Amino acid sequence: MPNPIRSMTGYARTRRVLNEGEIVVSLRAVNHRGLDLHFFLPVELTPYEPALRKTLSANVSRGHVEIRAHLTRNGGGSSLRINQPMLAGWIRAFREAAAAHGLSAEPDLNVALRIPGIMADPALEEIGEEVGEALSGAAQECLDLLNRSRAKEGQETAAAIRAHVARIREAADTMEAIRGGVQAALHERMQERLAELLRGASLDPARLSQEAALLADRSDVSEEITRLRIHTSQLSDLLAAGGEVGKRTEFLAQEMHREANTILSKSNAAGEPGRRIAELALSVKSEVEKIREQSLNLE
Incomplete structure (x- = not known):
């Protein structure tokens, strides 16, 4: 049986429900001279990028492919906390810089809370094995859907x-x-x-x-x-x-x-x-x- 001829355009989306939440993975592919993979992953899922890249490279040979994944925990954002040592260090550095330059400005909490790492979710600091397996399974399922669409x-x-x-x-x-x-x-x-x-x-x-x-x-x-x-x-x-x-x-x-x-x-x-x-x-x-x-x- 001949190998399928695939187009380079397509879109697929999959969802996996976990005990602690859900993972949604989407793939979007368009024309490109070679293979061009772009990952859009939340911080807690970035350790899995190399494995995802390997899976995609083995199943897609050409095209610009965007990979997006989103992890939602049960309970929403109720577990968010402020990284107090990091915030204290930022405020101290701000005041030292203001004093050194003769400025009377005070730290703005709204600005501080937008700094990456100031707000943290303890539940996301350690990703369980279930999440990694779910991400891998959702990505493979999404890839299969994408390739079926591209083959058609x-x-x-x-x-x-x-x-x-x-x-x-x-x-x-x-x-x-x-x-x-x-x-x-x-x-x-x-x-x-x-x-x-x-x-x-x-x-x-x-x-x-x-x-x-x-x-x-x-x-x-x-x-x-x-x-x-x-x-x-x-x-x-x-x-x-x-x-x-x-x-x-x-x-x-x-x-x-x-x-x-x-x-x-x-x-x-x-x-x-x-x-x-x-x-x-x-x-x-x-x-x-x-x-x-x-x-x-x-x-």
């Missing part, structure tokens, strides 16, 4: 890319069928142009055919069509294998875009067949651009 969107994106690939192949087949008429069109065009220039003078048919063949060779797009077909086959195989396909899909889209541009530049002098080939090359470029845009959201 990735599957839809892959289906859209396959449809674009099918239209590119169809255009390549049509260009190949038209290509056979290029030399005849160039021969006719050269004959008309030379007739104008020479005003009725006789033309050497062999020489004319030779020049038309040389011009047709310069306008030949068979190699580009072949490479275009190869790239579509490579992309189909890539999507069939699944897994991390985003960067490789983007690369193949760039290669197909290059072939389409070359076909366009070679078709200018090929008369009506060239015009039809150019129109098809433009349609290929449009399909390729859609593939490129969609690849930017794939892991």
Whole structure:
């Protein structure tokens, strides 16, 4: 069974109820060139960041991911207390600084209480084993939900890319069928142009055919069509294998875009067949651009 193709965007949220409260974990993922993890954890949960980072890195390979966790204890904020030694030290330092600079200002308790560490919850000073296990379980559950959502969107994106690939192949087949008429069109065009220039003078048919063949060779797009077909086959195989396909899909889209541009530049002098080939090359470029845009959201 092929590995799932995942998008880089998604959101998931889980909640675990504990004897002493509850933990809520949320994950939000958006596009990014590499893996970019950002943690938003309360102070009491920061010791678990390395373990969470390891879990996420093992399950997400690409994208900007925001990890948020919140721990709510039963009883709300009733256990909050002031860190008296820390507050006393701050007041003493404030007054010493005021005296040293000849200021008459007094400490502001509202300012002091906003200093990190002044207000403390004894219940949070020691996190029990239950909290750590609940956080780990909630994070893994949230990650599973996120990856299921990303896999669903990735599957839809892959289906859209396959449809674009099918239209590119169809255009390549049509260009190949038209290509056979290029030399005849160039021969006719050269004959008309030379007739104008020479005003009725006789033309050497062999020489004319030779020049038309040389011009047709310069306008030949068979190699580009072949490479275009190869790239579509490579992309189909890539999507069939699944897994991390985003960067490789983007690369193949760039290669197909290059072939389409070359076909366009070679078709200018090929008369009506060239015009039809150019129109098809433009349609290929449009399909390729859609593939490129969609690849930017794939892991």
